[in-house]
Amino acid sequence: MPDATTLTNESADPIDASRQMFIRRWGEMGGYWGINRTMAEIHALLFVSNEPICTDDVMERLLVSRGTASTNLRGLVDWGLIERVHLRGDRREYFVCRTNVWEMFETIVQQRRRREVEPIVETIDKCLEMVGASKKGQAAGESENVTKFRTRLEEMQGFLSTFGTIVDMMVTLGPKGLERVSGMMTKMVR
Amino acid sequence: MPDATTLTNESADPIDASRQMFIRRWGEMGGYWGINRTMAEIHALLFVSNEPICTDDVMERLLVSRGTASTNLRGLVDWGLIERVHLRGDRREYFVCRTNVWEMFETIVQQRRRREVEPIVETIDKCLEMVGASKKGQAAGESENVTKFRTRLEEMQGFLSTFGTIVDMMVTLGPKGLERVSGMMTKMVR
DNA sequence: CAATACTTTCAGTAGTTATTGAAAGTTCAG
DNA sequence: CTGAACTTTCAATAACTACTGAAAGTATTG
Incomplete structure (x- = not known):
């Protein structure tokens, strides 16, 4: 060389x-x-x-x-x-x-979920508890604010949960299974 | 206050x-x-x-x-x-x-794909071209190395493409559609 | 159009993160 | 046990990134 x-x-x-x-x-x-x-x-x-x-x-x-x-x-x-x-x-x-890209993906996904997604989910849970506990005893005006706030948190929680499920499935199914899912999804979209 | x-x-x-x-x-x-x-x-x-x-x-x-x-x-x-x-x-x-978490997701996904995934895909394309062009005229020993190298790049490319498709579909389907897909996937796993 | 209310920019600085290279640590063969 | 071959650590420093606050810029109002 x-x-x-x-x-x-x-x-x-x-x-x-x-x-x-x-x-x-x-x-x-x-x-x-x-x-x-x-x-x-x-x-x-x-x-x-x-x-x-x-x-x-x-x-x-x-x-x-x-x-x-x-x-x-x-x-x-x-x-x-x-x-x-x-x-x-x-x-x-x-x-x-490790050269299998799907394995790489799995590894990265699991680690990132643990480090990045789970803490947020936990925090949202705590946030909801705090808000839930203070639900009663609020003035009518505040109550609407609280409802909006809770709804946003819940939507985020729901999203993270769905997203997590999908990613789990991707990992489980791997490339072959995903081809099939991808096909099914395409039909649904049409 | x-x-x-x-x-x-x-x-x-x-x-x-x-x-x-x-x-x-x-x-x-x-x-x-x-x-x-x-x-x-x-x-x-x-x-x-x-x-x-x-x-x-x-x-x-x-x-x-x-x-x-x-x-x-x-x-x-x-x-x-x-x-x-x-x-x-x-x-x-x-x-x-923008409080709709699915819209947020869509926005983020599109931007990140443009900034982060597409450049890699382009680079892999170029890399494959370079390797493809030099395919013939290699010694037998080198040839095997080249094949392995190309295979790895192609696998990565395939993964990125499948991943991109799935994310696109997630965005298109939204939460409701995904519930259904999620259900179908669960059946496939079983 | 001048005064006012507000927004953006930017040079300097503070804070953070990554890198180096040498010293300390570890392992192994003889 | 000793020395050689190799790996890890870490204090110093370099490189980078973000923040501040004051100055410049841009509407808007009377």
Whole structure:
């Protein structure tokens, strides 16, 4: 591999250029999702690599420090998106990406639900309790406000619940099942 | 309204306490979604307010500067999540939140798809073109690598496409239609 | 058209998050 | 047990993002 290629992170090889392109875009998009760019790039690198990758590979290909590589690799392991593997006759730790996109989806969905959706649902429950408890003993004017407020909360709760159900089903059904559902839905829309 | 209440942003009134609780959690969650906390809090404030809200209300209730209030309100308008309204006999601009959660969902989904999913799809298309063009003329060993690489990209593409279709349908069907779909899906799973 | 009421912008600053690189820690072969 | 090979941690710092408040801009009213 020519030096210039390694240093500039560009490559004359179209396969590698293609990999680079994917890695960059995936990293960029990570930002929108509260995942830091480097972690997303490492994930992408592993996703497009057929061979297991070690810390030094990450450092070299993405031009990051050992610390960053180590921290983010561990982060990805914690998310369950990559796994540690060991290669015979090599003491280093290698990593591979779970490449089944539906499994990836399932993992991400479950984690994000736990971290992001459930706390909101719990909060809404508490909010509703507080409002419910204070229902009686309000003046007539206030009462209407309270009703509106409660209705909004309930609608949000209902939405989150339906959404959650759908996503669960998507995960359960997987690509094949979804083809069928998609077909059925299309008929309903018509 | 007692001063202490205004200053500390807490309230003895359970309805208001409930609102505060929701606003805080919504803001906190915004962080996970690449939406800044303040913008999410303003959105939540508008969501739980029955009356239109003006810049000064936002400043007062969330203890932020005029600049911040103005910037984030505009950001929310740009996202299409809130609207400007004018009140008779008042020169100020007021804002209201689109309270239909399904509409909110539709708006958010469409924007995020445009900003986050489409660029990835385009990139994958380009990546596949690059790989496709270089298909022939590879050594046998490389060829297998290329095949694997292409397969992964294609799987991701397929997933994004299916996912997009499902979300589109969710938006089209709305809550009622989804109840039905949900029922059908449950049967399929069994 | 001038005064007023309001909104937006922006330079400076504060606060937050990510990265580095070296030191400390761990594991393993001999 | 020791040294070498490797991984993790962490304090310092760089990079980025959000916030403030005052100044500039834009209606609206009398």
